[in-house]
Amino acid sequence: MDATQHDADERFRGEVREWLEQNLTGRFAELRGRGGSGREHEDFEARLEWNRHMAAAGWTCVAWPVEHGGRGLSIAQQVIFHEEYARADAPARVNHLGEELLGPTLIAHGTAEQRARFLPPIVAVEELWCQGYSEPGAGSDLAAVSTRAQRVGDEWSITGQKVWTSLAQQADWCFVIARTEASSSRHRGLSYLLVPMDQPGVEVRPILQLTATSEFNEVFFDDARTDAALIVGGEGNGFKIAMATLGFERGVSTLAQQIAFRRELDAVIDSATRNGAIDDAVIRDRLVRARMTLEVIRQHALRTLGGEQGDGASVTKLLWSNWHRSLGELAMDVNGPASLLVGEEYALDDLQALFLFSRSDTIYGGSDEIQRNIIAERVLGLPREARP
Structure with missing residues (x-):
């Protein structure tokens, strides 16, 4: 520079x-x-x-x-x-899902008509989006999706179930991975559809989480409809487009996430200083390691910035999700037995909420197991894992 x-x-x-x-x-x-x-x-x-x-x-x-x-x-x-x-x-x-995920996907892979229809409302924050990927039988293994979409005249009819759908209760639209070729399996025959949420064929059921909040949801599609033209990347190319979207998800915005992580780490250090836990050599060593590792994650993110990250995004996800989960565990150890107590009506403090929610970090957005398989097979060239 x-x-x-x-x-x-x-x-x-x-x-x-x-x-x-x-x-x-x-x-x-x-x-x-x-x-x-x-x-x-x-x-x-x-x-x-x-x-x-x-x-x-x-x-x-x-x-x-x-x-x-x-x-x-x-x-x-x-x-x-x-x-x-x-x-x-x-x-x-x-509007993270629209701004950071769907918008860049449409810019890279959508039609001119799709960009003209959907990008302006995302910029103006007039339409909110959710992501229809995971299913009860297809969590991080996106190729196992069973939700089906059938062409009916000028529309797609979608039937199936999605789960862990963040903010579906507020969303106006959902980008959905569905199987559009009835006899297909695994990565083949999937398509990436843009589906309106406000219609009779869509039901959203919030999931009560350990934190007593419900940002994740189940979404049921029962002959839900969307226009035939609202398919991104062409029929049968859904897996490719879905992977592109995940690459955008782990881009520049993760740096802001790391600043938020630093704020959480500082809160844990402050707690350890107040209650004397920092005098414990093991706790102090874990705090130092947490700070050093967070800087490593930041440097890795800076090194890999730029556009669709491809398989390298799996390394990023592994790094931050495991660090954040470990930070939650460290927060509980710093506060000792008091960390097990909650106020009336399940009133969690910030560090308790950090611990409980961070248990999901290594699962959502692609579990650790899936990320390691991607790195092993696509980056290191190791033999593929046996599949049914």
Whole structure:
């Protein structure tokens, strides 16, 4: 990076920081730190209003090309935006699935008509999305999907069940992986469909989690319909498009996630300092290792940034999910027996909620077992695991 680029990036950092300082005030100031994994129920409507306020000022979809409603930021500027947003303790955005996953997928693989229809409402935060991948019999093994879609005239008829569908109860649309070739198996015969949620053939059932919240859901499709043209990448290419979407999921925005992780680690350190646990040599060593490992994760993320990450995204997922789960365990050990006690009406403190929700980190978004198989087979070239 030359000096001119560096100066431009620093000016951009100042612009982001100034806008956040001037706008996270008044009614929005109360939203600082609200939302996020395991806490998506917090002030949802107010956070939606905040997101639309950001949209009106041109601060949504900043990585998208200008012609699609974004700012066309460089990788360095995307990193700056996400880092400054996290450092300001700004509220978790409600449109992650549309902005970070579906939008880039449509830009890369959608038709002109699909981009014209769906990208503007994502930029304006007028339509929210959820992801219809996992099923009761096909969690991280996406190729085992059994939800079926049959062509009926000018529509697709979708029947099946999805599970662990984040924020389905608030979503207007769902991008669904379904089997469109009846006799197909595994990766073949899958298609990537865009399905409206507000219709008689769609039922959403929230799942009560260990944290007593319900951001995950079951979704049942019973002859749900969508237009025949709302298939991304062509019939039978759903697995390829789904993998592209997952690559976008583990991109630049994970750097903001790591700043949030650092904030959680600092809270654990503060707790250990207050209660004296930090004087225990083993606890102190684990805290130091946690800080060092988080820096390794950050450096890995910076090294692998840029576009669809492919199989390298599996390494990223393995690193952060295991680190975060271990942090939850460390938080419980720091607080000792007191960590097992809750207030009235199951009132969890922040570190208890961290521990309980982080148990899911190594499962959702692709389990550890699946990620290791991908790395072994596609990166290291090891023999494929025996499959039925």
